[in-house]
Amino acid sequence: MSNQNKPDVQVRRFSKGFVWAHAINGIAFFALYITALPMYTEFFDWLYPVLGGPEGARLLHRIFAVIFCTPTLIYLIFDRKGFFRWMKELVTWKKRDLQFFTEFVKELFGFNFKHVRQTFFNAGEKINSIIQILCAILIIFSGFTMWFPQFFPRAIVQWGYVLHNVGFGLGIAVIVGHVYLSVVHKNSRPGYSGVVTGKVPAWWANDHYTEWYEEEVKKGNFPDLNDPKYKKEA
Amino acid sequence: MTKYIKYVDVTKCDGCRACMVACKNWNDLPADPQDFQGSVQSHPKVSADTWNVMQYIEHENGKGDLEYLFRHSACFHCTDAACEKVCPENAISYSKYGTVVIDQDKCVGCGYCVQNCPFEVISLKEYVDKNGDKYRKSQKCTMCTDRLEEGLQPACVTTCHTGSLEFGEESAMIKKAEQRVKEMKDRFPNAQVYNPQGVGGTHTIYVLAEKPSVYGLPENPKVPTSAVIWKDYAQPIGKMMIGATTMAVVGAFVTNNIISKRKALKEDRGEDHE
Numbered sequence: 260m261s262n263q264n265k266p267d268v269q270v271r272r273f274s275k276g277f278v279w280a281h282a283i284n285g286i287a288f289f290a291l292y293i294t295a296l297p298m299y300t301e302f303f304d305w306l307y308p309v310l311g312g313p314e315g316a317r318l319l320h321r322i323f324a325v326i327f328c329t330p331t332l333i334y335l336i337f338d339r340k341g342f343f344r345w346m347k348e349l350v351t352w353k354k355r356d357l358q359f360f361t362e363f364v365k366e367l368f369g370f371n372f373k374h375v376r377q378t379f380f381n382a383g384e385k386i387n388s389i390i391q392i393l394c395a396i397l398i399i400f401s402g403f404t405m406w407f408p409q410f411f412p413r414a415i416v417q418w419g420y421v422l423h424n425v426g427f428g429l430g431i432a433v434i435v436g437h438v439y440l441s442v443v444h445k446n447s448r449p450g451y452s453g454v455v456t457g458k459v460p461a462w463w464a465n466d467h468y469t470e471w472y473e474e475e476v477k478k479g480n481f482p483d484l485n486d487p488k489y490k491k492e493a
Numbered sequence: 494m495t496k497y498i499k500y501v502d503v504t505k506c507d508g509c510r511a512c513m514v515a516c517k518n519w520n521d522l523p524a525d526p527q528d529f530q531g532s533v534q535s536h537p538k539v540s541a542d543t544w545n546v547m548q549y550i551e552h553e554n555g556k557g558d559l560e561y562l563f564r565h566s567a568c569f570h571c572t573d574a575a576c577e578k579v580c581p582e583n584a585i586s587y588s589k590y591g592t593v594v595i596d597q598d599k600c601v602g603c604g605y606c607v608q609n610c611p612f613e614v615i616s617l618k619e620y621v622d623k624n625g626d627k628y629r630k631s632q633k634c635t636m637c638t639d640r641l642e643e644g645l646q647p648a649c650v651t652t653c654h655t656g657s658l659e660f661g662e663e664s665a666m667i668k669k670a671e672q673r674v675k676e677m678k679d680r681f682p683n684a685q686v687y688n689p690q691g692v693g694g695t696h697t698i699y700v701l702a703e704k705p706s707v708y709g710l711p712e713n714p715k716v717p718t719s720a721v722i723w724k725d726y727a728q729p730i731g732k733m734m735i736g737a738t739t740m741a742v743v744g745a746f747v748t749n750n751i752i753s754k755r756k757a758l759k760e761d762r763g764e765d766h767e
Contacts, residue, residue: 298581298603300732313601314628367741369749408608414719416608420579421723428731432738439742445749 270464270472270481273457276337280330281454287327292431294320324402327395348380349388356382366446379471383440390433397426496591499570499636499647499697500666502673503708504681505657506563510535510547512649512658516567519637519648520544539566541618541632545649552707564699564708565649565658568593568614568634572693575716576606576615576631578724584631591696592636602629611692611714636696666698673700683707691715 273281294316296303310316334342358375359382365372380388404411404419411419441451447467453459465472465484475481513535516522525542527535534549545567552560574593577585584599585606595606607615615633622628637647645651646660653659659666670686677684680702687699691714705712 298601299728301583304582307601312628313603314626317603367745369745369752408604413608414717417717417719420605420608421719421727424723424727424731428727428734432731432734435735435738436742439745443742443746445753 268461269458270461272453272459274338278457280334284330287323290323376469394426394430397422496663498663500659502657502700503564504702505655508563511652515648515652516545539614541616544634570696575609579605579609588638590641592638600630609720670700689714
């Protein structure tokens with residue numbers, strides 16, 4: 260019972276807009292990956308009959324392609340403030356962000372580590388965001404040229420294939436780590452329920468995103484965990 | 494094995510189009526009706542149902558004369574074929590004759606070959622199956638590989654009555670082409686052999702009366718640089734990257750378990766001594 264001293268009070272980390280945008284993004288990404296996988300490697304050719312033949316796979320890939328374009332809009336429309344905070348954090352880099360990575364490697368493999376004070380997003384999440392944004396731009400724009408080659412010069416279509424490949428190749432490699440950290444890794448697992456429900460345990464938010472948590476305490480949005488009433492008698 | 498290639502001397506061609514008819518006939522290709530092209534040419538270029546097309550080009554030769562140029566156009570059967578490189582299903586391969594052929598059972602109709610062929614001679618054809626569902630397959634000239642297997646020459650070559658088309662041993666054909674270019678330099682100063690090295694040479698070589706561009710052919714065709722980066726670098730590196738991150742998280746999972754077990758063990762021992 261290592262959590263016995265940790266109060267079970269929850270705080271809101273993500274808006275509904277973010278939760279939906281993130282879920283649609285994730286589902287569309289994997290659907291797109293699976294529907295194109297037999298084209299990527301012959302090892303998965305058995306997926307063709309499952310997906311309704313090459314034509315079925317192609318149709319599904321196009322449907323999910325359109326869905327894949329929507330999360331940015333959803334996030335922007337339903338949580339404009341959150342969207343711009345995200346953008347601002349992505350371009351803000353300080354010494355603590357670099358310190359984060361040395362501690363992160365220790366944490367990843369289960370060694371002793373200390374928390375480096377982070378803002379709303381930690382440096383790893385920021386790197387993930389930046390890579391995924393770049394990959395999504397590559398994938399979406401090159402996807403257009405591949406879907407509608409008749410409207411583009413031949414050279415653009417040919418380079419589109421390369422960029423599509425680079426985009427999802429890099430994207431999936433990073434996503435493996437992203438999913439592992441949230442679903443499997445024990446220290447960051449509350450992040451997974453957080454991205455589904457929007458809420459995370461206050462103690463966890465305070466540990467992982469100290470600067471953000473303290474700001475919200477100052478604003479009076481979050482409980483101050485140093486307050487004796489949150490410290491259990493034990 | 495002796496390497497055989499198709500030889501096309503455009504200056505001997507009289508534009509009779511028997512090659513087009515023979516191709517349709519042998520390969521059982523349906524009629525492909527077109528609107529009037531503005532000249533005697535029947536189709537703008539090769540298509541999924543018309544694997545070779547006679548080009549009729551009205552060319553002003555720079556001396557104020559009009560040249561009426563003909564060219565039998567079809568797949569070049571590159572030694573280094575871009576279509577074969579980009580095909581994601583390995584549906585396109587080199588036959589033992591060096592001809593480039595499409596396995597219709599493996600083709601998924603993605604059209605990557607169509608977009609990457611430096612000569613633009615591959616087309617997608619749409620079919621309807623018995624359930625009314627549409628599907629697509631890539632189509633192009635096969636160099637009558639099925640005839641070659643029977644010891645026959647390509648249908649277009651067999652039918653050509655002017656000797657414009659020949660099928661023969663590579664070095665002999667190249668020699669013949671070079672000789673022919675020498676013979677007609679007075680009449681056609683720009684005459685040349687077209688056997689582009691950017692695609693490793695082709696299995697259809699031409700004696701052209703004019704520069705390739707006059708015939709709408711690329712002067713220096715090659716496998717697109719994008720196709721090389723895509724297939725030789727981006728794809729294998731991408732597969733390595735997902736392998737690397739997967740190994741990293743598996744490693745992390747294992748070390749996490751080991752370390753937390755050790756910690757638990759230490760704690761247990763600590764308690765025992767109390």
